[in-house]
Amino acid sequence: MTIRRRFLLASSLARLIRRERGGLRHVEGFFLEQRDRFAWVRLEEERGLLILQTDGPDSEAEDEIEIPVGHAHALLEVCAGEVDYTRTALPIGESHALVDEIIRPRVLHRVSVEFEAKTDAEAFRPLEWFGPEVTGDPRYTNQAIALRGLDEAAEIPLSDAALNSLIDTLDGRSPAQARVAISRPKAKQVPVTRARAQSGGETVKVNLDEIEEAMMREMEKTLQKSRSE
Template sequence: MREIERKFLITSEAFKKEAYKRTRIAQGFLNTHPERTVRIRLKGDNGYITIKGKSNKSGLSRFEWEKQISLNEAKELLLLCERGIIEKTRYEVLVGDHIFEIDEFMGENKGLIMAEVELNSEGEVFTKPEWLGQEVTGDIRYYNSQLSLNPFKNWK
């Protein structure tokens, strides 16, 4: 139940041609406390509740627990969430042995495109595609919980 991932900004939309899957996501947060977040997510036709702990010093690793719930439960729980529902399209791209999840944000976070790659260890080596840009792992501004509170449109 430990999640190890690295996050990057995207330099072009070339990843869209390489994507094998595309899914609409809406998510909100019941709790955005820095020590723990509780997220409700609609992903396609499925609902999920996720609890994440505080990241370690490097920002690469943290506790994560997720459980699938019914779509109706997720929709009802989204109504209880804090302000700032995140809307995005997730593209999945296989690069080498790793799947990159690229989120193209909409709404108040339009213009932000970010990739995540999950790893088995913090030092794991992976192939970096040409469209992968600056690493933002550990920068809390890019956490979805923080984007719900301080959207990308406000950064400029």
């Protein structure tokens, strides 16, 4: 289970982070929700992922499988909405802050931190360069931005305190309280350009039940393989 806290970020700070640390280009396409779950496809560099998320009372359970890049392109063509962004994983203590520069469908800068336990999420004190928290505002999730758009986003002012705090973070001087268990980056942080999918004019129908069944089969194969080794 994953618990996320999300914060807005001053655009100048986001650009500084990307310039200093690079980033990994993501394109995410979302299918329409069904009950308390939804699925999306993510293209990052030369890697495609199909992800199924089930919402719980306090957190989100996500299952993902890697798919061929060509399949990811084809699925993106039939998604209900997309988000295009560059992500930078910035170390804070023993964990990472995930800094997103959303390019499309509208420009937005955001930083998020992921936790495995609710107590860790509640104990986390945002760094001074973080902007206002929007964890409880569903408008700022990638899914909502892709499917419903975002009418407006507050412009976050830059302060000397925020800039000094970010410089400390870039220099590895984050507060000890930032030592929380979150997901580590899985790929080298370099930009990627999305190529257009070649669907040949065919209509692709998407069903979340079929996606879930396919993901369960793939995970079962992986588990059986690991047991046999």
